[in-house]
Amino acid sequence: xxxxxxxxxxxxxxxxxxxxxxxxxxxxxxxxxxxxxxxxxxxxxxxxxxxxxxxxxxxxxxxxxxxxxxxxxxxxxxxxxxxxxxxxxxxxxxxxxxxxxxxxxxxxxxxxxxxxxxxxxxxxxxxxxxxxxxxxxxxxxxxxxxxxxxxxxxxxxxxxxxxxxxxxxxxxxxxxxxxxxxxxxxxxxxxxxxxxxxxxxxxxxxxxxxxxxxxxxxxxxxxxxxxxxxxxxxxxxxxxxxxxxxxxxxxxxxxxxxxxxxxxxxxxxxxxxxxxxxxxxxxxxxxxxxxxxxxxxxxxxxxxxxxxxxxxxxxxxxxxxxxxxxxxxxxxxxxxxxxxxxxxxxxxxxxxxxxxxxxxxxxxxxxxxxxxxxxxxxxxxxxxxxxxxxxxxxxxxxxxxxxxxxxxxxxxxxxxxxxxxxxxxxxxx
Amino acid sequence: xxxxxxxxxxxxxxxxxxxxxxxxxxxxxxxxxxxxxxxxxxxxxxxxxxxxxxxxxxxxxxxxxxxxxxxxxxxxxxxxxxxxxxxxxxxxxxxxxxxxxxxxxxxxxxxxxxxxxxxxxxxxxxxxxxxxxxxxxxxxxxxxxxxxxxxxxxxxxxxxxxxxxxxxxxxxxxxxxxxxxxxxxxxxxxxxxxxxxxxxxxxxxxxxxxxxxxxxxxxxxxxxxxxxxxxxxxxxxxxxxxxxxxxxxxxxxxxxxxxxxxxxxxxxxxxxxxxxxxxxxxxxxxxxxxxxxxxxxxxxxxxxxxxxxxxxxxxxxxx
Numbered sequence: 001x002x003x004x005x006x007x008x009x010x011x012x013x014x015x016x017x018x019x020x021x022x023x024x025x026x027x028x029x030x031x032x033x034x035x036x037x038x039x040x041x042x043x044x045x046x047x048x049x050x051x052x053x054x055x056x057x058x059x060x061x062x063x064x065x066x067x068x069x070x071x072x073x074x075x076x077x078x079x080x081x082x083x084x085x086x087x088x089x090x091x092x093x094x095x096x097x098x099x100x101x102x103x104x105x106x107x108x109x110x111x112x113x114x115x116x117x118x119x120x121x122x123x124x125x126x127x128x129x130x131x132x133x134x135x136x137x138x139x140x141x142x143x144x145x146x147x148x149x150x151x152x153x154x155x156x157x158x159x160x161x162x163x164x165x166x167x168x169x170x171x172x173x174x175x176x177x178x179x180x181x182x183x184x185x186x187x188x189x190x191x192x193x194x195x196x197x198x199x200x201x202x203x204x205x206x207x208x209x210x211x212x213x214x215x216x217x218x219x220x221x222x223x224x225x226x227x228x229x230x231x232x233x234x235x236x237x238x239x240x241x242x243x244x245x246x247x248x249x250x251x252x253x254x255x256x257x258x259x260x261x262x263x264x265x266x267x268x269x270x271x272x273x274x275x276x277x278x279x280x281x282x283x284x285x286x287x288x289x290x291x292x293x294x295x296x297x298x299x300x301x302x303x304x305x306x307x308x309x310x311x312x313x314x315x316x317x318x319x320x321x322x323x324x325x326x327x328x329x330x331x332x333x334x335x336x337x338x339x340x341x342x343x344x345x346x347x348x349x350x351x352x353x354x355x356x357x358x359x360x361x362x363x364x365x366x367x368x369x370x371x372x373x374x375x376x377x378x379x380x381x382x383x384x385x386x387x388x389x390x391x392x393x394x395x396x397x398x399x400x401x402x403x404x405x406x407x408x409x410x411x412x413x414x415x416x417x418x419x420x421x422x423x424x425x426x427x428x429x
Numbered sequence: 430x431x432x433x434x435x436x437x438x439x440x441x442x443x444x445x446x447x448x449x450x451x452x453x454x455x456x457x458x459x460x461x462x463x464x465x466x467x468x469x470x471x472x473x474x475x476x477x478x479x480x481x482x483x484x485x486x487x488x489x490x491x492x493x494x495x496x497x498x499x500x501x502x503x504x505x506x507x508x509x510x511x512x513x514x515x516x517x518x519x520x521x522x523x524x525x526x527x528x529x530x531x532x533x534x535x536x537x538x539x540x541x542x543x544x545x546x547x548x549x550x551x552x553x554x555x556x557x558x559x560x561x562x563x564x565x566x567x568x569x570x571x572x573x574x575x576x577x578x579x580x581x582x583x584x585x586x587x588x589x590x591x592x593x594x595x596x597x598x599x600x601x602x603x604x605x606x607x608x609x610x611x612x613x614x615x616x617x618x619x620x621x622x623x624x625x626x627x628x629x630x631x632x633x634x635x636x637x638x639x640x641x642x643x644x645x646x647x648x649x650x651x652x653x654x655x656x657x658x659x660x661x662x663x664x665x666x667x668x669x670x671x672x673x674x675x676x677x678x679x680x681x682x683x684x685x686x687x688x689x690x691x692x693x694x695x696x697x698x699x700x701x702x703x704x705x706x707x708x709x710x711x712x713x714x715x716x717x718x719x720x721x722x723x724x725x726x727x728x729x730x731x732x733x734x735x736x737x738x739x740x741x742x743x744x745x746x747x748x
Contacts, residue, residue, distance in 0.1 A: 057543065057544065057547055059547075104734045105734070107734065107737075108733065108734070108737055110543065111464075111468075111470050111543070111692070112688075112692075112733060112737045114470065114543075114547060115470065115684055115688060115733060116730060116733045116734065118681070118684070119681070119726045119727075119729050119730045119733075120730070122681055122722070122726050123723050123726035123727055123730070126719055126720060126722050126723040126726070127720070127723055129719050130717060130719040130720050130723070238677050242551055242555065245548065245551070246548075246551075249544070249548050253544065281563050282559075282562050282563065282567065283558065283559025283560065283561070283562035283563055283673075284559070284563075285559070286555045286556070286558060286559030286562075287555065287556050287559045287560055287563075289552075289555050290551075290552040290553065290554070290555030290556035290557075290559065291552070291556060292552075293548050293549070293551065293552040293555075294526065294549060294552035294553065294556070296548075297529075297530060297545050297548055297549045297552070298526070298529060301530075301545055
């Protein structure tokens, strides 16, 4: 069974269970939460589809969310267009907005990209305030409630929210299992290398941000229909972009279910605590989101999806498509020790240092000893042993026992052991 | 007549812009130290500025009651003291949280730790902002005294028509801000500590070989960055009201200034902050108040898209 088919079955099962739950829950407050949660899950998926797979961090997804929300609200007020038309319209419009944002911004990378994305929603926030849309309320349409998505019961809202989520899940699942997902992962790992092997990085990044923005726009449009009031801060504010990112990060970046998991844990948690303690502790939602992501970064930096996977299936090793664990600087296997009381003058001893980059075995079972007063140089082709071995020895500096001759040396003398050579390559060029 | 009125407005905004700009510049310097040395984008910088403001506010309300401390200069002293206080907090936070995703640890994380750093500082920002709402309350406060409401009159000139009022509290704040920046500049250039910070920033690996404890350098840089921004906040508190959410507003201003000057450059950051301050005040003459911040964001976007290395940065710093 291919990954795509398995995903579809999971999505189907999930939708059925969720709908059954929606009918069982009668408390209207919990029903509202059940409507909001899928909306945020879609935001998480939207962020994940772009940033999670391409590695370009967006702090500006609120721009698309807010545009979607205002588009739906204003079309309803000005032209009396119903949300059945305007939500798809918002989806398309935000996709176009994604293209507009992407074209100039993709000239930047890394920190600069993240910073630039931050500015879009905040500039829009003040523009919408200036235009006089401080608070836009959607009018009640008594004569044709269904046409304007204004239902008596909460269940249809839940069904629509779920539909939106299912669409987002199917889109994500389809995309990540084809060339699209692979190309984005390649860009995430090394954009220059991706370009060198013939991936049109700009085209893939543009299509990623367009689809991602379209999903965010749809979520924003539906959000306006559910809450009936749109304010600039609620849809363009920092917290919206932050939430999209938090749910994806908390659940697991670059996974299909991670953002959903994140939203399904964090949104109800913060909503319920907010309802209970808001009077005494007004900022409790933000504090919970803050603590949640700090905890995830410290204890499960890959997100709880992977943590759960490891806990549930202990035999399976953690393989992240994007991390490529062999790519770091450290030796894979080996032992490097500094003797506290040197035996026969040996102060540094290495044994069995091995390093493989994927299938390429760079170093196999290297060992050496350094005696007091001895100079040892390691010579070899670049990217083989010198760096892994010296990175290891750098780690050791923190753990040098006080009695070791190393400890008595000034640190620049310590460094003469095994660490400098790879900088020499500059000289030989 | 109208021309003179315009001249007066422009001069008045320029003076206000220079004053605000000096304080923005100070905050930008704090932010740029952290980026320059650690290569970390700190989203919580605005919140640390907010803490600096509240430090000044609370110390003022607790200690201001004592007669011998009841001078007009007292809030400014407190603003300067916010620096060491937040420096300590920064060192502790680095030890507990930040160092797990930066420096040598960063190379083990996905995407060089970028994700982890952005998210961790965002988490700290959310906790401080909303925790601040709980502890400090949402009522705007300020540390104003008679200086905040008094001004030197400059003029009248051009036939008694034009006179510019120079707010005294803001002027003192601006001078102090400039002094702190110069002091910090000397620290970076003249002292061994400054050299080690610069070395850790230029090439962490090489710095390690030269016997510099890069982790410690990062810790000090983080503390310094936060302390300096907190002083900026404290000085700002003497002439503006604030509440726990103020950080978000300022963090963009800080980033605009820092990027304008070139990420990681101290002199650039100060001048960048200065330019942002002037731009903000002067734009108020022709644009409605709500769009003042949009001007900053648009200018920020324009810089970042057209000249991401900043006005004073070098091309190779980008990417």
